[in-house]
Every structure is written in structure tokens, then in C-alpha cells.
Amino acid sequence: MRRLILGAVLIALVLVGGTAFRVWQVARIDDYAKADAIVVLGAAQYSGTPSTVFEARLDQAYHLFQAGVAPRVITVGGKQDGDLYTEAASGKNYLEARGIPADKILAVETGSDTLRSIEAVATAMIARDMSSAVLVSDPWHSLRTRTMARDAGLDAWTAPTRTGPAVYTRESQAHGILRETGALLWYQLTHFSSDFKYSAGQ
Numbered sequence: 558m559r560r561l562i563l564g565a566v567l568i569a570l571v572l573v574g575g576t577a578f579r580v581w582q583v584a585r586i587d588d589y590a591k592a593d594a595i596v597v598l599g600a601a602q603y604s605g606t607p608s609t610v611f612e613a614r615l616d617q618a619y620h621l622f623q624a625g626v627a628p629r630v631i632t633v634g635g636k637q638d639g640d641l642y643t644e645a646a647s648g649k650n651y652l653e654a655r656g657i658p659a660d661k662i663l664a665v666e667t668g669s670d671t672l673r674s675i676e677a678v679a680t681a682m683i684a685r686d687m688s689s690a691v692l693v694s695d696p697w698h699s700l701r702t703r704t705m706a707r708d709a710g711l712d713a714w715t716a717p718t719r720t721g722p723a724v725y726t727r728e729s730q731a732h733g734i735l736r737e738t739g740a741l742l743w744y745q746l747t748h749f750s751s752d753f754k755y756s757a758g759q
Contacts, residue, residue: 577738583703584696584734588714592627593687596678596713598694598702599634599644599668607651610695611644613721615651618693621716622657626691630657631681633665633674643667671698671740672705672750679709691716695723697733701741708748 597618600611607615618630630652634644642650645664653659665681668674682690689712692702699715706713718724723733743749 573738573742576742577734580697580700580734580737580741583700583715584717586699586714587716588691589621589624589626589716590691590714591625592689592691592712592714594629594631594663594682594690595621595627596631596633596690596692596706597648598671598674598692598698599632599648602640602642602644602647604640605642605647605650607647610721610723611648612651613718613723614693614695615648615655616720617716617718619652619655619657621691621693622652622661626716629661629663629687631663631665631678631690633668633678635667635669670750671702672744675702675705675709679706679711682711688712690714693717695721695733697723697730697737701737701744704741705744 595618597614600614601608602611621627622630632645632648632652634648636643643664643666645666649659649662649664652662663681665677667677678690682688690706692699692706692713692715694702694717696717696719699717703713703715723729
């Protein structure tokens with residue numbers, strides 16, 4: 558019985574440790590390969606003004622667009638009760654203000670968590686004959702978003718932001734890795750949403 562318990566503990570440690578390592582490893586990847594679209598995962602916004610977390614993601618998407626990584630940017634995210642703007646609309650307005658033409662930005666105004674957002678983006682892209690996406694979020698969020706996007710039928714890779722609250726301190730980095738390790742293991746086990754929106758640092 559002791560051996561069984563010890564074996565189970567060791568397997569759990571290897572599984573959690575291995576997943577955490579992969580979260581950290583993929584967080585370090587910046588893939589600027591050409592894609593059909595740059596997809597910006599939503600975050601909090603306040604009456605149309607992106608939070609610092611969201612702004613960092615949008616700025617990264619702007620730089621990718623300017624570098625010619627993709628001809629279109631997709632913003633995604635719904636809104637909370639009482640909000641005047643969706644995250645997608647707030648993101649689109651921000652990018653337009655920075656100079657990206659409105660017809661180059663698609664706002665997918667739905668999604669209350671990462672999984673629902675990715676599924677909504679995949680549906681919108683496939684309907685428009687787009688199949689490849691470079692995903693923009695916080696570094697620690699990269700592996701989970703990439704996994705979900707590929708499961709949804711997209712050819713996806715990541716180019717996360719390197720600025721913003723999620724990467725300011727070692728504490729925020731450790732929190733992000735631990736959080737995403739648990740969220741990714743839950744998704745891989747159930748293929749359901751973890752039922753909370755990615756909001757670290759928002």
C-alpha cells in the first residue's frame with residue numbers, strides 16, 4: 558500500500574512538474590511566422606479603456622501587424638453585466654486609434670473565458686476561410702491557448718506580450734505558471750473550461 562501511495566505521489570509530481578515546465582518553456586517562444594490572423598485574447602476593460610494587461614496584449618498585436626505577420630487582427634471577448642463595451646470592441650477601438658484600419662480588425666464579441674473565446678474565434682476564422690493564427694496573450698497563457706486553438710482546428714502558434722503586470726515581478730510570473738499549470742491540466746483532463754476568465758493582473 559505504501560508503494561502504491563508513493564508511486565501515485567511520484568506520478569502526480571512528475572505530471573504537474575512536467576506541465577509546469579512546458580508552460581514555462583512555451584512562454585519563452587516568440588513565433589513571428591506568417592499567419593492568416595493575429596488573435597488577441599481579451600482581458601478587462603473599463604468603459605472602453607483597456608486594462609494594463611489588455612493594453613500590453615494589444616500593443617503586441619499592433620507591432621506584429623506592423624511587422625507584416627498577418628493581414629488581419631482579431632480581438633475577442635464579451636462583456637460583464639453592466640459593461641458598456643465588450644472586450645473585443647474595446648480592443649478594436651484601441652487598435653484603430655493606433656492606426657490599424659477598421660477593415661483589418663475583426664471583433665468577435667463573445668467569450669467569457671479562454672475556451673469559449675478560442676472556440677468563437679475558430680468559428681469566425683473558419684467561416685472566412687482562415688486557418689492559421691498567431692495568438693497574443695500573456696506568456697504563461699500561451700500553452701493553454703495554443704492547445705485549445707489547435708483542438709478547435711486552427712494551425713496556431715504564439716507570440717506573447719513581454720510587458721504588463723503579468724511579467725513585472727517574479728511573484729507574478731510564478732503565480733501565472735502555477736495558475737496555468739492547473740488550468741491546463743483541468744482542460745486536458747476534461748476538455749471543459751475551467752470556468753474562470755484569465756484575469757491575472759487585470
